[in-house]
Structure formats: C-alpha cells, structure tokens
Amino acid sequence: MSRTVRIPAREAEVVIEADVVVAGGGPAGLGAALAASRAGAKVALLERYGFLGGNLTAAAVGTVCGLYVRSGGEFDFVTGGIAKSFAESLQSRGAAIGPFPFKETAVLLYVPWAAKRLADHLVEEAGIDLLLHALVSDVLLDETGALEGLVVAGKQGPKAVLGRVFVDATGDADIAVAAGAPWEMGPPGERQFGSMQFFVQNADTQAALGAGLARLTEEITTHGTHLSRDGGAVIPTFRPGEMIGAMTRLGRDGVPLDATDLFDLTYGELEGRRRAEEAFEFLAAHMPGFSDAFLADTAVQQGVRETRHIVGGYTLTGDDVRGLAAFDDAVVSAAWPQEYHVSGRSTEYVFLPDASSYQIPYRSLVVTGPPNLLVAGRCISADHHALASCRVMAPCMALGEAAGTAAAMAATESTARGGSAVGDIDVGVLQDHLVAAGAILSV
Ligand SMILES: Cc1cc2nc3c(=O)[nH]c(=O)nc-3n(C[C@H](O)[C@H](O)[C@H](O)COP(=O)(O)OP(=O)(O)OC[C@H]3O[C@@H](n4cnc5c(N)ncnc54)[C@H](O)[C@@H]3O)c2cc1C
Numbered sequence: 001m002s003r004t005v006r007i008p009a010r011e012a013e014v015v016i017e018a019d020v021v022v023a024g025g026g027p028a029g030l031g032a033a034l035a036a037s038r039a040g041a042k043v044a045l046l047e048r049y050g051f052l053g054g055n056l057t058a059a060a061v062g063t064v065c066g067l068y069v070r071s072g073g074e075f076d077f078v079t080g081g082i083a084k085s086f087a088e089s090l091q092s093r094g095a096a097i098g099p100f101p102f103k104e105t106a107v108l109l110y111v112p113w114a115a116k117r118l119a120d121h122l123v124e125e126a127g128i129d130l131l132l133h134a135l136v137s138d139v140l141l142d143e144t145g146a147l148e149g150l151v152v153a154g155k156q157g158p159k160a161v162l163g164r165v166f167v168d169a170t171g172d173a174d175i176a177v178a179a180g181a182p183w184e185m186g187p188p189g190e191r192q193f194g195s196m197q198f199f200v201q202n203a204d205t206q207a208a209l210g211a212g213l214a215r216l217t218e219e220i221t222t223h224g225t226h227l228s229r230d231g232g233a234v235i236p237t238f239r240p241g242e243m244i245g246a247m248t249r250l251g252r253d254g255v256p257l258d259a260t261d262l263f264d265l266t267y268g269e270l271e272g273r274r275r276a277e278e279a280f281e282f283l284a285a286h287m288p289g290f291s292d293a294f295l296a297d298t299a300v301q302q303g304v305r306e307t308r309h310i311v312g313g314y315t316l317t318g319d320d321v322r323g324l325a326a327f328d329d330a331v332v333s334a335a336w337p338q339e340y341h342v343s344g345r346s347t348e349y350v351f352l353p354d355a356s357s358y359q360i361p362y363r364s365l366v367v368t369g370p371p372n373l374l375v376a377g378r379c380i381s382a383d384h385h386a387l388a389s390c391r392v393m394a395p396c397m398a399l400g401e402a403a404g405t406a407a408a409m410a411a412t413e414s415t416a417r418g419g420s421a422v423g424d425i426d427v428g429v430l431q432d433h434l435v436a437a438g439a440i441l442s443v
Pocket of ligand 1: 023024025026027028029046047048049052053054055056059061062063064065066134135136137169170171172174194195196197302303304305376377378379391392393394396
C-alpha cells in the first residue's frame with residue numbers, strides 16, 4: 001500500500017453563492033450553465049482552465065459531431081437547442097462549415113479559437129458568475145448527504161462556492177466521485193484511447209483535401225506502420241493553410257491511459273507531443289500539400305475520450321443505441337454512430353440506420369448519491385458502448401442543456417417545497433421547457 005499523510009482541515013472563504021453551480025466548462029457545462037441561466041437561476045460556472053470549451057477548445061478536436069442525421073440525401077438536425085444555436089453562431093461568424101459529409105453522416109468543421117470566444121461572449125451575456133482557473137478539488141456535504149458547496153483550489157488557498165443544486169460536467173465525474181456516488185471506468189478493451197491533436201500551418205489545403213482520407217490511409221498502410229493510428233484525418237479549419245491533425249493514439253503497451261491518474265496524464269502529454277511530431281513528419285514526407293507546412297502547436301492538452309462514468313438512475317447501453325431506444329423521460333435524442341478508438345490502431349464505426357435516432361433518459365443524469373446533484377456530458381450513466389456514440393459534443397451540450405434546465409427547476413421549486421431534489425422535478429414539464437427552447441427530443 002502506498003504511503004499516505006493526513007491533510008489538516010482548513011477554512012475556505014465563501015466566494016460565490018448561487019442557485020445552480022456547474023463544475024466544468026466543456027460542451028456539457030456550457031450547455032448546463034446557459035440553460036440554467038435562461039431558466040432564471042443565478043448560476044456559477046467553475047472551470048479549471050483559463051478558457052471554456054473542454055475538448056472543443058482545449059483538445060482542438062476540430063469537428064462537432066452529432067448535430068445531424070442523414071435523411072435520404074439530405075442532413076437534418078438531430079440536436080437542437082443550445083448546440084444548434086452555438087453551431088449557427090459560429091457559422092454566422094464565418095468560423096464553421098456544416099453539414100460537411102463524413103463517412104455515412106456529417107459534421108460541423110469549426111475554428112477552435114472562434115469557439116473559445118463565442119463561449120466567452122455567451123457566458124458574459126447571460127450574466128453567469130464565471131470562475132476560471134478554478135479546479136474543483138472537493139465537495140461539502142451536509143448531515144443529510146446533500147451537497148452544500150464545492151471547494152475550489154486557488155492560488156490563495158481553498159475557496160468555497162455554495163449552491164442549491166449542482167451539475168457535474170467535469171467529464172470525469174469529479175464531483176460525483178468526491179461525493180461518494182457509485183461510478184465505473186472500463187478496463188482496457190472497454191475504454192477509449194485518448195489522442196493528441198495538432199495544428200499544421202502553411203499547408204496547401206486544396207492539395208491535401210484533394211488527396212483525401214483514402215489516400216491518407218493508403219500512405220499510412222505503405223509508409224506509416226510506425227504511427228500510432230492506421231488512419232485518422234487532417235481536418236481543415238478553412239483558415240488559409242491551417243489544418244488540424246487527428247492522427248494519434250495515446251496508450252502505453254497497447255493499454256489506454258487512465259486520464260484521472262497524474263502519472264498517466266504526464267506520460268500522455270509528453271508522449272502525445274512526440275506522436276504528434278511523428279505524425280506531422282509523416283505528412284510532410286508522404287502526403288500532398290504538406291511539404292512546405294510546419295507543425296504550429298499541439299492542442300493545449302491531450303484529448304480524453306473516456307474515463308469515469310456514474311452509475312445512476314438508468315445506465316444507457318449499447319443495445320439501447322443500436323435498438324433506437326425510446327424513453328418516457330427522454331431529454332436528448334442522438335444519432336452519432338458508435339465510434340470506437342479501442343482496439344489496435346484502428347477506429348471502428350457502427351452506424352445507425354438513416355433518419356433514425358435513440359433517446360437518452362433523464363434518469364441517466366441522476367446520480368445515486370446527493371439528491372441535489374446531476375451529471376452531464378461524457379460521464380453520464382451509460383456503458384462503454386453507449387458512450388461510444390453519445391460522448392460526442394452535440395449530444396453532450398444537449399445533455400448539459402437538460403441538466404441545467406432541470407437544476408434550475410429543482411432550485412426554484414425548492415423555495416416552494418423546501419427541498420431541491422433533482423429526482424422530484426416533473427420530467428414532463430422539463431421536456432416542455434426543453435422543446436419550447438428548441439431542443440429536439442425525437443426525429
Ligand atoms: C481526441 C478527441 C477527438 C474527438 N473528436 C471529436 C469530434 O471530432 N467531434 C465531437 O463532437 N466530439 C469529439 N470528441 C469527443 C468530445 O470532444 C468529448 O466527448 C466532449 O467534449 C465531452 O464533453 P464534456 O463537456 O462532457 O467533457 P469535456 O469536453 O472533457 O469538458 C470537461 C470540462 O471540465 C473541466 N474540468 C474537468 N475537471 C474539472 C474540475 N475538477 N474542476 C473544474 N473544471 C474541471 C475541463 O477543463 C473541461 O473544460 C473527441 C474527443 C477526443 C478526446
């Protein structure tokens with residue numbers, strides 16, 4: 001057993017008191033904070049980095065997946081609400097293009113910088129109490145087991161943010177885990193690998209796009225067997241000469257890293273930059289369009305696809321996804337294929353039939369633990385095979401929108417009923433609120 005030491009108890013200054021406190025400012029946390037604010041709650045949003053967006057910005061993933069569903073030759077939105085308006089705002093700023101065909105479906109290509117600024121504007125406009133550089137390191141529970149507040153690790157020592165209802169949108173279920181709620185993380189073989197994305201500049205994007213993904217795969221098969229993936233993509237941002245490399249896989253001895261472990265995370269950053277360099281050198285040597293290009297930078301951090309998910313009121317399964325499950329308490333509909341970065345060097349897709357979607361129930365957001373805590377995003381109650389689909393950014397934002405709206409309802413109703421249990425809200429009313437705000441609950 002490793003050595004431990006006792007940490008002395010300390011006082012923490014209360015810096016914010018809010019109706020709804022959202023931890024994590026990625027796609028899910030943004031959706032949650034904006035929705036709770038729209039519903040009239042006083043909202044605090046706590047993010048460990050100096051900017052919002054999560055994988056959208058920090059990992060520079062380069063495409064928003066899960067917005068569209070194919071219907072005949074056309075693409076319709078399968079995710080509405082905040083995700084759709086976020087996409088449309090980026091498009092109106094000339095910073096996104098979509099639906100852009102990808103395999104049997106379509107994505108939205110976007111500029112990460114523009115997404116970062118749009119998130120700033122939206123949160124400022126909504127009057128949300130935003131704390132950046134605010135890593136939530138612990139929780140405060142009252143004698144009944146309800147959450148009272150979150151502890152933020154700051155340069156000046158611990159600070160406390162108190163609230164009535166909380167949304168865990170940390171991606172890793174940090175709040176639920178700290179509060180003692182049950183969770184699981186898949187073993188190797190049932191956990192997605194992460195990746196380090198990288199920015200390429202001064203590329204001849206026309207030549208690169210003309211060569212296409214099939215040529216990339218062919219060249220990797222012939223000259224790139226040393227690379228960590230046997231395919232991937234180089235994604236245009238449509239800024240002159242700029243593309244995002246999505247060509248790496250991060251593991252050790254064929255095992256995905258545990259991105260909640262400090263040592264694995266450290267290894268992942270160093271190894272991720274090495275693999276990004278290796279992938280870029282391959283592009284420059286073998287792919288049209290990259291001979292004069294340079295590797296501008298890697299993403300702020302390695303991209304993390306899957307860590308802990310809670311075991312909550314209902315565990316969404318891969319069978320639910322493939323069987324196009326419908327639920328009375330549905331709060332999100334989704335149609336992205338199951339996308340697996342799990343075995344060897346390849347990526348596998350299991351597509352849903354045309355014009356179809358599955359639903360995600362409210363119960364998958366409800367933890368078995370503090371009665372005033374919801375989760376949203378890639379740490380909801382879902383198994384590895386369901387997450388292979390619903391972890392992408394449009395459904396994560398929609399899950400946040402559902403959690404934020406529900407949290408605001410619970411926080412508001414509590415003044416009348418004297419409680420703020422998220423399990424007690426009227427889910428029919430929640431669905432009405434979501435649909436009225438443009439959410440799509442079925443296609
Ligand atoms: C390499 C890679 C490529 C991908 N490609 C795509 C793609 O092309 N399209 C797509 O739609 N999806 C893609 N995905 C999936 C998608 O990006 C994520 O699943 C999605 O971002 C999850 O959203 P989230 O808000 O749940 O979590 P995250 O995006 O992980 O956001 C969590 C946020 O919480 C913050 N946080 C974490 N812990 C704390 C804490 N304790 N205190 C305070 N803040 C905290 C983080 O800094 C972050 O901002 C990709 C993922 C990876 C890793």
